[in-house]
Amino acid sequence: MLPPDFNLLHTLDVLLSEGSVTRAAIRLQLSPSAMSRQLARLREATGDQLLVRxxxxxxxxxxxIDMKDKVHALVEEAIMLLRPADRLELATLERTFTCRMSDGFAETFGPPLIERVQQEAPCVQLRFVRKLDKSSDGLRDGSVDLETGVVARTEGPEVRTQALFVDRYIGVVRGAHPLANGAVTLERFVAWNHVVAWRPGIDLGGIDETLRAAGRARSVMTTVDGFAAALALARGSDLIAxxxxxxxxxxxxxxxxFPLPLKANAFTISLLWxxxxxxxxxxxxxxxxxxxxCQMK
Known part of the structure; x- marks a missing residue:
């Protein structure tokens, strides 16, 4: 019995990643008919339809679905295995890096990073994925190359970390908001309604706990799942984000x-791989x- 054609692994990886024969053909620079033939070969090799209408x-x-992550990890491992250990030719490097970033990171740091990458390695692609939880499974299974975020205490030794910068919470309102005039005191801060970005895993800096200890509370009118959405709502209303x-x-x-008129915990954003x-x-x-x-900002 002949061994399987391992060249099909890369095609399978792209096909499962894109979930579309048309998009996979574009990414692999194949004609639609050639991509259809590749899909037929994959179906024969796996004994499964893989994609159905x-x-x-x-x-x-x-x-x-079951094989998607495993196939991607195998392809990445093969690429690294066959790559020269020390020589790096950036001008001809062809690679896609998947970067799972915490909310707002790509918008703030993505443009200067993209500019550097384009100048030095024009064939490299960066794929930014929004980080919605603390799980680092993507790093372990190879579907994610880099992550940013607050390092969880549960991170094991199989994940490397590098501190990038220390961040803090601030208050933000639309430019014409009454709070934009004069000092923002604690009384003024709690007098307005708030929009809060919250989902499991977000550390809000202990703001509400500090307010409760001072016998105060803020009125949270709206919650959203990310900081970009919180800012969009604050921009179009009188809410404080x-x-x-x-x-x-x-x-x-x-x-x-404006700086918060109360003590909030600072936190360190790290790079993980x-x-x-x-x-x-x-x-x-x-x-x-x-x-x-990150250090230039």
Whole structure:
């Protein structure tokens, strides 16, 4: 019995990642007919349809869902295995890095990072994915190359970390808000309604606990799942948004920002990656640029 054609692994990885024959063909620079032939070969090799029609689109079979992360990890491991250990030719480097970023990070630090990458490695692609929880499973299974966020106490030794910067919470209102005139005292801060970004895993800096200890409370009128949404609502209303200062620098243009009139816990934002990528020259190059652009702000 002949061994399977391992060249199909890369095609399978792209196909499962895109979930579309058309998009996979574009990414692989194949014609639609050639991509269809590749899909037929994959179906024969796996004994599964992989993608089946549902209405006007295609949906993955359960087998495809089960193998997606494992296939991606295998392809990434193969790429690193066959890459020269020390030589890094940035001008011809072709690679896609998936970066799972905490809310606001890509908007603030993404542009200078992209500019650097384009100048030095024009064939490298950056894929930014919003970080919605504390799980670092993507680093472990290879579907994510880099993450940013507050390091959880439960992080194991299989995840490497590098501190990027210390952030703090600030208050933000629309430019024409009454709070934009005069000092923002605690009395004025709690007199207005608030929008709070909250989801499991977000540390709000102990703001409400501090207010309760002082016998005060803020009126939370609206909750959203991210800081960008909180700022958008504050921009179009009289709500006060409380957001991280450095994370949201690119999202607060034209708005009035002020230090909180109470004590809130500062927090360190770190870069996280899997140790199997420690010695990868391209990954190390990208980590250094992330660190540099964060320290420039």
């Amino acid at each position: 549902a209405g006007r689109g295609l949906v993955p079979t359960q087998r495809a 409380t957001v991280p200062e450095m994370h949201t620098a690119a999202l607060r243009d034209g708005m009035f920002s 899997h140790p199997r990528l420690d010695g990868d020259p391209a990954h190390r190059w990208l980590r250094e640029h992330v660190l540099d652009v």
